[in-house]
Amino acid sequence: MINILKEVARGKRGARDLNFEEAAAAAEAILSLSATPAQIGAFLIAERIKLESIEELEAFVSVCRKFTKRESVQEGIDCAGPYDGRIRSFAATFPTAFLLAAAGLPVTLHGSASLPPKWGITLQDIILEADIPSSALSRESSIHAARRSGVLYASSEEWCPPLGKLRGIREEIGMRTIINTTEKLMDYACSPFIVLGIYHNTVFDRLSRLLIKLGYRKAMIIQGTEGSEDLHIDRPTRVYTVENGDSGLDIIDPEAFGLDTPVPDVVWDARLQLTTTEAVLRGGGHLAFYNQVLLNGAVRLHLAGRVGSIEEGVYTCKDLLDGGKAWDIYSAWKNALRSVPPVTHHV
Numbered sequence: 102m103i104n105i106l107k108e109v110a111r112g113k114r115g116a117r118d119l120n121f122e123e124a125a126a127a128a129e130a131i132l133s134l135s136a137t138p139a140q141i142g143a144f145l146i147a148e149r150i151k152l153e154s155i156e157e158l159e160a161f162v163s164v165c166r167k168f169t170k171r172e173s174v175q176e177g178i179d180c181a182g183p184y185d186g187r188i189r190s191f192a193a194t195f196p197t198a199f200l201l202a203a204a205g206l207p208v209t210l211h212g213s214a215s216l217p218p219k220w221g222i223t224l225q226d227i228i229l230e231a232d233i234p235s236s237a238l239s240r241e242s243s244i245h246a247a248r249r250s251g252v253l254y255a256s257s258e259e260w261c262p263p264l265g266k267l268r269g270i271r272e273e274i275g276m277r278t279i280i281n282t283t284e285k286l287m288d289y290a291c292s293p294f295i296v297l298g299i300y301h302n303t304v305f306d307r308l309s310r311l312l313i314k315l316g317y318r319k320a321m322i323i324q325g326t327e328g329s330e331d332l333h334i335d336r337p338t339r340v341y342t343v344e345n346g347d348s349g350l351d352i353i354d355p356e357a358f359g360l361d362t363p364v365p366d367v368v369w370d371a372r373l374q375l376t377t378t379e380a381v382l383r384g385g386g387h388l389a390f391y392n393q394v395l396l397n398g399a400v401r402l403h404l405a406g407r408v409g410s411i412e413e414g415v416y417t418c419k420d421l422l423d424g425g426k427a428w429d430i431y432s433a434w435k436n437a438l439r440s441v442p443p444v445t446h447h448v
Contacts, residue, residue, distance in 0.1 A: 110147035124160035132263040145278040169261040177207030179292040181285035182329040186221025190326040202251030203426040211255040226371040250434035255289040293318035300328035309348035334393035
């Protein structure tokens with residue numbers, strides 16, 4: 102690890118990108134904790150200053166997947182948003198997941214307890230607010246609920262234990278590192294499709310080339326709300342679509358589908374995220390959040406080839422929300438997790 106640090110931590114002019122083998126060795130040392138906490142912290146900061154190359158990101162994703170209990174539970178779409186959560190926006194991807202499953206497209210969601218730099222409300226916070234005990238988010242329980250509903254929630258530190266062991270170091274660093282990108286690409290259910298949220302349009306090209314290397318059938322990189330995979334509903338959203346080794350920039354404008362809606366100022370907490378989600382899944386709630394779920398559902402159905410156009414997707418999603426099918430899927434998922442017997446420890 103010391104020799105690798107000498108290459109990436111020479112300063113802006115002297116530092117160089119690692120090749121795949123070197124980056125994989127660094128990832129192995131970090132995830133196995135054979136590197137010391139000081140070495141891990143130094144590497145993560147040096148990479149942030151240098152900026153990660155595609156080969157380095159690919160190596161980290163590859164090694165992280167080796168340390169992960171991945172399982173081909175369902176062939177669907179992976180919704181990969183930031184693990185540091187939300188502060189100012191509705192987590193539309195959560196209700197959208199049940200809408201997509203109601204349309205026959207299985208969904209994988211994933212996350213953890215909140216992380217830096219944002220320390221926002223996470224999907225896991227919202228799920229626990231639904232009276233689902235943390236013990237119900239075990240790998241086995243989550244797979245059971247996915248088979249009942251078509252929605253898999255993977256608690257990242259349960260499925261990839263080394264991430265849990267690295268939490269303390271990441272919290273002490275307090276800023277975004279290569280792991281913030283890597284953890285979104287673990288692909289727990291081996292999904293052929295992915296929607297990936299990003300903060301800055303400067304990484305569109307780099308991440309599109311990474312997704313091509315990772316072999317997704319089709320992918321969309323979205324500069325969404327708070328860096329999430331959620332399309333804006335009050336203004337156009339920049340996206341990159343990746344397919345067959347090519348990628349291209351597009352703009353998705355909610356006004357083109359008659360869905361553009363002003364978003365109210367809301368002080369969010371996990372309880373309000375949950376009640377807003379449930380209102381939308383019942384076919385109601387504030388029009389901005391209802392329309393945002395419609396748009397995100399339609400675009401993801403179109404990405405996965407389940408509808409012929411985004412317009413068709415909007416009509417499909419509206420029927421599923423208003424007709425109660427999305428709510429039924431949510432209820433089935435929630436009941437499956439709640440019905441998991443508690444873990445007993447024998448003395």
